[in-house]
Amino acid sequence: MDLLNVYHLQIITFMAVNSILALSFYLPLSAGQLSLGCAGFMSIGAYTAAILSLHYGMPVFTTIPAGAAAAALAGVLLGFPALRLTGVYLAIATLGFGEVVRVLFLNLKITNGALGMPEIPNLNDYFSALYRSWGLQGGLAGLDLPRLAALTTVVFCYFVLAACVAFVLRQENSRTGRAMAAVKADEVASGVMGIGATYIKMLAFVQGAFLAGLAGAISAHVTNFIAPGDFNYHRAVNILLFVVLGGSELVWGGLLGAAVLSVLPEFLRFMQDFRWIIFGALLAAMMVFRPQGLIDRQLLCRFSLRKKPGMDGMDARSSSGEVD
């Protein structure tokens, strides 16, 4: 039972939030768009959820979708100018978008500036109150109430994550997903084949923004406190690292990367002072020895039971690394 203490449960919750962020980076990338705006969209989601619940008293289960929707709307607005750019240009422009959003939140009245927004209604408290109203003050099945509530938060977050993963997987095997892969492989050729590349890129970009906003809104309700500094350049880089470390060819790569990078700093805690030094060196070494990330198609094929014909063709194309 000691394993289920609130601290561990919180790390596991963050793992789910980070996994959703990894998906939000993966989606535009699967259509060939390297977007570093996830931190910006995440902050829009988080602040929307925080403002709606603190200033307008809206319940948690409406503020989370609202945060995601607000981020998606921002994605549409940014997408029109930004998606005319490709490759490094898009990456830096979206990184810049994140910085502009951060400075804006730093200066607005409603976001409480640099002080951040404290006392955002917490998912744990919400579930505690719910269980209390059901008469479960003493907890259930040997778990006391705080643990039970924290466990419910975990289940809730993983439920949302599972829904997101299911959506992304379903989409990959659909007409839209194939169109995204085609745009990634060669935008001009996909246009010749009758794919509206602009629409597909916009779709992937906005879906990414939606998921980042969702993750932001959930994280606001998990951490109680948000400040503009939570969504800075480091956050954007971190999200990029989830996907690149895990492997950017597959959904599972990003999820694995998010899990590893959420837990690794905790494991390196015993060498507190050196952990970021080691982390940086590990990252550079990783690119030298395994630049495609931990998981790639080849690895998956080796372990999968059914061999998929035609996978080899996909391999050759994606390993050439044409993102732009």
Place this chain on the structure above:
Amino acid sequence: MFWQQVVNGLTAGATYALVAAGYTLVFGVLEIINMAHAEIFMIGAFIGLLLVTGTCCPVWAAVAGAMIGAGLLGWALERLALRPLRKQGVSHLAPLISTIGVSIFLMSLAMKIFGPQSVRFPASVEPRFFNLFGTVNISLLQIVILGISLALVAALKVLLARTRLGKALRAVAENPEAAGLMGVNVNSVMAAAVVMASALGGAAGVLVGLQFNAVSPTMGIAYGLKGLAIIIVGGMGSVAGAVAGGLLLGAAEVLAIAYIGSSYRDAVAFIILIAVLLIKPSGIFGKLEGRKG
């Protein structure tokens, strides 16, 4: 008042230009964004600080020492983190990530050695002011910063245009394979580009340390982000663009502080960036083909 602000802005802009010239040199020759450049800049500032406090060097010697130290660091970066990635079939994201790794490594190392707080730079240039046209004051320090920055960028420009190495650099930037076939040692030319860019970054670090009288392990981040914005505004791979973009940003930031408020300072670079991208995606001095990025 306005012209005073412009002078202050141009001084800040000259250091931005120096940082951006480093980014643009590496991008032009190796086609990668060197995310560790900001940290090399910071290490350069610390080397300058140690030289000034430890040995009481004059400013020019501190700048030269920082350039040598940063150049060596750039050489190590190229050998350890960039050259191994230059093989077939490696995604072009890989160098981006590996330089991010190096930047995290260097920043946390500096945190460990120097502590997270910012250290004061001893005033090694006496605060003297010169009066221009009756209304504008320019300090000796500002003249030194402007002079060294512009001299270094001009030297880079001459090197690229006039020397054999410069010709090799331009050839590799144009087409590495063809340059290799013509007998250019592509690997050492690329190493030279990273070393030169890092040396410029190190010099900029010392000048910024002097300018704000403070050096800290996190000082690189803001300069790195702005440098990235500048090279896109100026046009990727163009040294002239880096200078124009740097000076433009310096002036715009100072004017924004004076007329809008200091808290929006860090957003100015990216607002200019987004505006420029909307009007001319290839940047001020960029060629259209640069869009393939």
